[in-house]
Amino acid sequence: MFKFLPVLLFAIVGIVFAEKYDNPGYGDYGNNQCAKWCAANFRHPGKTCTAPAAKRKGPCYDCGPKSTNRAKKLCYGVCKDTQSDSANCGKCGKSCPTKTHCVKGKCVCENSNQPQCKGLCPDYTTDSGNCGKCGVACKKDVEKCEGGKCVPTCPAGSSQCGSSCVDLKTDPNNCGTCGTTCPSGECENGACVAPGCAGQTCDTFTACGPGGSCVCASVAGGRGFCADGQTPCAGLADCNSTGDCPSGQVCIVGSCCTRNVCISADTCTNTASKMILKKVSGDTVGSRGGSK
Numbered sequence: 001m002f003k004f005l006p007v008l009l010f011a012i013v014g015i016v017f018a019e020k021y022d023n024p025g026y027g028d029y030g031n032n033q034c035a036k037w038c039a040a041n042f043r044h045p046g047k048t049c050t051a052p053a054a055k056r057k058g059p060c061y062d063c064g065p066k067s068t069n070r071a072k073k074l075c076y077g078v079c080k081d082t083q084s085d086s087a088n089c090g091k092c093g094k095s096c097p098t099k100t101h102c103v104k105g106k107c108v109c110e111n112s113n114q115p116q117c118k119g120l121c122p123d124y125t126t127d128s129g130n131c132g133k134c135g136v137a138c139k140k141d142v143e144k145c146e147g148g149k150c151v152p153t154c155p156a157g158s159s160q161c162g163s164s165c166v167d168l169k170t171d172p173n174n175c176g177t178c179g180t181t182c183p184s185g186e187c188e189n190g191a192c193v194a195p196g197c198a199g200q201t202c203d204t205f206t207a208c209g210p211g212g213s214c215v216c217a218s219v220a221g222g223r224g225f226c227a228d229g230q231t232p233c234a235g236l237a238d239c240n241s242t243g244d245c246p247s248g249q250v251c252i253v254g255s256c257c258t259r260n261v262c263i264s265a266d267t268c269t270n271t272a273s274k275m276i277l278k279k280v281s282g283d284t285v286g287s288r289g290g291s292k
Contacts (some may be wrong), residue, residue: 005017034060041074071105097121099136124148169247172216174232176248176265192250197224201254205229205286215286222250226268229286233257236285255285 031053035216037060038049052058053066062080063072065266071083071118075092082088087095089102096107099121109121124130128138131145137151143152154165161168161178168176170188175187182192197208197216200250205215215229220241237244238259245262253260263285283289 018057026266028087030139033065037064139234186223188221189242189245189250190223193219193223193250194226195224197226198222200224200254202286202288213286214256214268217252217263217285218254220253225250225252225263227252227255227263227285228268229256229284231263231285233259233261233283233285236263238262252285256283256288257285258283258288261285 005130006224023027031050033055035050036047039054041059041064042049049059049064053060056066059074059079060066061075063069071081072079073082073088073092074080075082075085080088080092082090082092082102084102086102090105091109095244096102097120099110100107100116101110102108102279106109107119109116109262111121112159114121114124115134117130122130122134124132124134124146126145128143128145128150129140130136131150132148136150137146142153143150144153144222151163152160152165154160157167158167159178160166162175165287166174166178168174168178170187172182172185172192175182175192176190180192184194184196186193186195189192191277194208194216197206198218200206200216200218205217208214208216213228213230214226217225217227220239231281238256239245239262240260242249242251245251248265249262250265251260252263
């Protein structure tokens, strides 16, 4: 019996080889599986899919039946990794929203420490619909989100100081700039005015403010103003009313300049600069012909 064993083995091997050659589907000899998949997924599969498959390359081996990466899917004719592709996250066609990217098949915020809000990643410091945290909305048209807090949206002509909208031209507690308080309680065009100085002229000026160079002057419109008497008249703008002057300046009348001039509100606010009288040539706000 043993003498027939080699013959039997040879016959079995021959049958197996014959089966492989006669049946292309046996063990997918000749890439029959790829050929079917390529034909089913590509309009013109030859050059794009079937030919590369013969060399164990191309879509069939990248994301088709021969692929070893289950995350790779054929999305609209192109192999995509649905675990990391933000345009095909988790499945073909699922695109991640702005400020998110795809991680392990899910859209997550680009900032890994930021929690999502209804599938989005808003900027909680500026988003008026999610101010400070998800779902906190600022009042429409009257508030905006700054630094994660809802603050007033100030109308034209007013400015934001803290949580309030104020008129820096008239607010005695925020005169010219936020927090500048007028001792007199009166603010005109962003400058603190001094009612007690009203009505004085070059011949009747009295001292006011710090140092000794500041004098009372009259403001167009009837109020008074504490001005630096040593301010040279040359270079000061002419005016008929405070409305002609830039913000933070007032129009003083009856000064030694012999004309109405605009003068800044801060001329008598710096105590240190008013302690020493300086010689000034020419007419000044407080005297004619310069300092005496």
